Every structure is written in structure tokens, then in C-alpha cells.
Amino acid sequence: xxxxxxxxxxxxxxxxxxxxxxxxxxxxxxxxxxxxxxxxxxxxxxxxxxxxxxxxxxxxxxxxxxxxxxxxxxxxxxxxxxxxxxxxxxxxxxxxxxxxxxxxxxxxxxxxxxxxxxxxxxxxxxxxxxxxxxxxxxxxxxxxxxxxxxxxxxxxxxxxxxxxxxxxxxxxxxxxxxxxxxxxxxxxxxxxxxxxxxxxxxxxxxxxxxxxxxxxxxxxxxxxxxxxxxxxxxxxxxxxxxxxxxxxxxxxxxxxxxxxxxxxxxxxxxxxxxxxxxxxx
Amino acid sequence: xxxxxxxxxxxxxxxxxxxxxxxxxxxxxxxxxxxxxxxxxxxxxxxxxxxxxxxxxxxxxxxxxxxxxxxxxxxxxxxxxxxxxxxxxxxxxxxxxxxxxxxxxxxxxxxxxxxxxxxxxxxxxxxxxxxxxxxxxxxxxxxxxxxxxxxxxxxxxxxxxxxxxxxxxxxxxxxxxxxxxxxxxxxxxxxxxxxxxxxxxxxxxxxxxxxxxxxxxxxxxxxxxxxxxxxxxxxxxxxxxxxxxxxxx
Numbered sequence: 001x002x003x004x005x006x007x008x009x010x011x012x013x014x015x016x017x018x019x020x021x022x023x024x025x026x027x028x029x030x031x032x033x034x035x036x037x038x039x040x041x042x043x044x045x046x047x048x049x050x051x052x053x054x055x056x057x058x059x060x061x062x063x064x065x066x067x068x069x070x071x072x073x074x075x076x077x078x079x080x081x082x083x084x085x086x087x088x089x090x091x092x093x094x095x096x097x098x099x100x101x102x103x104x105x106x107x108x109x110x111x112x113x114x115x116x117x118x119x120x121x122x123x124x125x126x127x128x129x130x131x132x133x134x135x136x137x138x139x140x141x142x143x144x145x146x147x148x149x150x151x152x153x154x155x156x157x158x159x160x161x162x163x164x165x166x167x168x169x170x171x172x173x174x175x176x177x178x179x180x181x182x183x184x185x186x187x188x189x190x191x192x193x194x195x196x197x198x199x200x201x202x203x204x205x206x207x208x209x210x211x212x213x214x215x216x217x218x219x220x221x222x223x224x225x226x227x228x229x230x231x232x233x234x235x236x237x238x239x240x241x242x243x244x245x246x247x248x249x250x251x252x253x254x255x256x257x258x259x260x261x262x263x264x265x266x267x268x269x270x271x272x273x274x275x276x277x278x279x280x281x
Numbered sequence: 282x283x284x285x286x287x288x289x290x291x292x293x294x295x296x297x298x299x300x301x302x303x304x305x306x307x308x309x310x311x312x313x314x315x316x317x318x319x320x321x322x323x324x325x326x327x328x329x330x331x332x333x334x335x336x337x338x339x340x341x342x343x344x345x346x347x348x349x350x351x352x353x354x355x356x357x358x359x360x361x362x363x364x365x366x367x368x369x370x371x372x373x374x375x376x377x378x379x380x381x382x383x384x385x386x387x388x389x390x391x392x393x394x395x396x397x398x399x400x401x402x403x404x405x406x407x408x409x410x411x412x413x414x415x416x417x418x419x420x421x422x423x424x425x426x427x428x429x430x431x432x433x434x435x436x437x438x439x440x441x442x443x444x445x446x447x448x449x450x451x452x453x454x455x456x457x458x459x460x461x462x463x464x465x466x467x468x469x470x471x472x473x474x475x476x477x478x479x480x481x482x483x484x485x486x487x488x489x490x491x492x493x494x495x496x497x498x499x500x501x502x503x504x505x506x507x508x509x510x511x512x513x514x515x516x517x518x519x520x521x522x523x524x525x526x527x528x529x530x
Binding site for chain 2: 176177179180182183184185194195198199201274275276277
């Protein structure tokens, strides 16, 4: 270094080790939280595995975690796993699609027109009060035991949360923003496209996420009630063949799939709503 | 464009809010509607803007009666009212029509004037109150309206930002010379900006006075003539100590 002291360079030099120290501290803290979060589940799994291994519980009723993973692995190896997952996803997405479509159409009509609201909303609310599973016998009678009755049931489950959020979202659009649109003499259609739609998007996506959750619930219900393939069918199969490992494998797969689909929606939500004040950028 | 308000009145659910208000604005003039809160200043402005049509009397803009919002007006509200899902640039483009490129060019030009050229990609949540209101001003001016309506545009801002934006509005007025109506309850603001101050009073609001402010703009705050006028306005609004004592007695 030169004889004269360059103070800024000095400061920069002094800063560098500090920053490295900070990073070193940051990394273990990240590991620490992940470790802490994993500790308890891992411990549970170990205890579970242990109690089964040392025959403290009956292995034919509660298979060890390793056996559950093994079952999934075997199904993946013989290819049957993909068929089950595929058909379940197909039913879910199809039901989700129709339920959402109906909810968006009916919801926007009800939210936009007071007359439509007085006409349709009480009836829709009355239908909401019926536990959706009560429709199952009727759907099977009308639509048979095949795909249509299942998709209809799932669509029905998806419909209500999406509908409620569409109506709520549109009705709570800031009147002051609509006034801005009116001041620029936008037509009714332009008001919808340029202000009402984007402003009600957050509520709509929230509705989609809770709709998806209910969709998964109704997939299980639909497949329990008569299917020859699918994750829900595996539950029935496991029960009938006294194979708890198959039941647990199905449950684990449901957990993974549910989490994955919700994660995808959450990604879309963050992407589409990055302008929202409440979301971190 | 000239604005004529004749015998304007408005009642809400049978309760009269304002009645019998008449005043005129010549092209390029800045009119201040001044009054204490609740005397119906904003109600009049909403009528001029065409956002409210259930009033009595007539409002004419360049001789044509108003019966709904028209794209030729620019409105600046008390709050910025920006679309939170649009960037600053897109918010300014909101009222524009035509090819995207042209819109962008116009918007960028006006954003330079209001000093926000470095924030075009920001979202409203990232702006300070003053920046948001400047964006709103840019949005109202980008369509080059011949009439600009301002509804207590600076009342939600801090004192410094307020002075800054008042100067900016004067500059913009010199540049585009729109006819302006400013609703305000700030006497200093009215005295800084307006050519004529319409004073409203009471509940229901009635026309109290119509004062011409003669000194040329930009005005110095210390102008003795303005101080006199301020005293006069305060007195006529019963805001001076003596007047208030009289009212109590």
C-alpha cells in the first residue's frame, strides 16, 4: 500500500471482513431454522420406525415409514402410480375448471346487477347450506358411476368459495377508483376491463386457493364412492385388502399433490399481485 | 373554455346542501371555491365534472350544458386515486387513447415536467404521498384538458410538499393555460393560485362573496394586498377573534 492513507479504501477494507462475517452468520441461521423445522417431524418418523421395528405395535396395522415409502416406490416401478395420480389430477382439474367457470360467470352477474343479486343470490346461498356430499346419491343416479358424476361433485365443491370471493371482490372495488374511470367517460365494458377486473383479482385468487383445497377434499369423496383407479381408490383398495401401507401411501401422495398444486397457485398469486401493498416484493 | 354555473343547488335525501350558487370562469382563469367544511364546495365541483347530475340549476362549459362526464375535463381529487396495479407511467397513460408508443411519449414528457421521470416503473405503493399526487396531476394534465378541476388537491399533503406542488400547478398553468376550478379551505392556497375567489358560507352553503384577486402571478406571500384580502376573507367567514366573540354574544 502507498504511504499516504486512503481513508475510503481503508473503510472499504474494514467493511469487507465485516460483511463476510455477516454472511457466515447468516448461513448457519438459515440452516438452524430448517434444522429446527425438520427436527420434530424427523424425530416422530424415527420413533414411528422404531416402535414398528421393535414390534411395540402390530406391524400389520401400522406399517413403518420405510415400508410406506417402499410401497410408493414399488407402484412407481410397476407404473401403476402414474395412472392413479394422472386420473386423480384429471378429475380435480376438470372439476376445478368447471366449478371456477360457473362461479366466475354467476358471481360477476350477481355482483354487477342488483336485480340479479335479489334473484339469484338467496337461492345460491340456500344451496350452499346443503352439505355437498348430500348430492352424491342423486349425481350417481343421474350421471352414473363414471367420470361425469365425479367431476360434477368436485365442481360443486369448488364453486362456492370461488363464487363468494368473486362476488365479494367485485362488490368491494373502491368506488373512488371507479369514479376516476367515469371521469374519463369509460364505457361500462371498459370500466369492467380496466378497473373492476384488476381490482377484484386479489379476492378472486384467494377464492381459487380455497376452491382448490375443497376440490382435493371432494376428489377423495368422489373416488371413495366408486372408482377403479385414482388415489382415492387406493384408499378403498387398502381397506379391502387389509393393506394399511397402501392407505398411508395414498395419504402421503395426497399431501404431496395438494401442497404442490397450492404452491403453484401461490406462485401465480405472487406473480399477479406483486403490486399489492400487503405483499412483500 | 368558459364555465358558467347558474343557480346551482343540490339536496341529499331532502336536506339541502347548497343552494343558489352562480359564478363564472373565463377561459384560462383560475377560480377558487373557498369555504368552511360542509358548505358544499365539492358538491359543486362534482356537478361541473358531470359525476353528479341530480342538481338544480344549469352548468355550461363553453356554452354547452353539462349532462355527464366528458373527456375534455381533467380532474384531480383529494387523494391521488391511482390504480395500484399500474406503474406510474401506465397510470399517467390511463386517460389517453391512440397508439401505445404515442401515449408513452406524451406521458414521459409530462412526467418530466412534474419531476417523476426516474420513477416511471414504480408502483403506487412505492411512492410517497407527494409523488403519488404528482402522478395524479400528470394523469389529469396529459390529455391536455382545456378545463382542470381540483378538489382539495393538496389538503392531504405536508406543508412543504403543498407549497412545492402549488408552484408546480402554477407553472403548468402558465404552460397549458387551462381554465381551473380549485376547491379549497386553505385561504393562502386560494390567494396564491386564484384570479377570483368564490366564498361559500353556511349550511346549506350559499354564495357569500366573489372576490377578484388582482396581483399578477407568481405572487409573493408577503404582498400587503394579499394580507389585506386574507383579513377580509377571514372576517367574512367569521373566523377572526372579534367576529367569533360577536357570534357568541
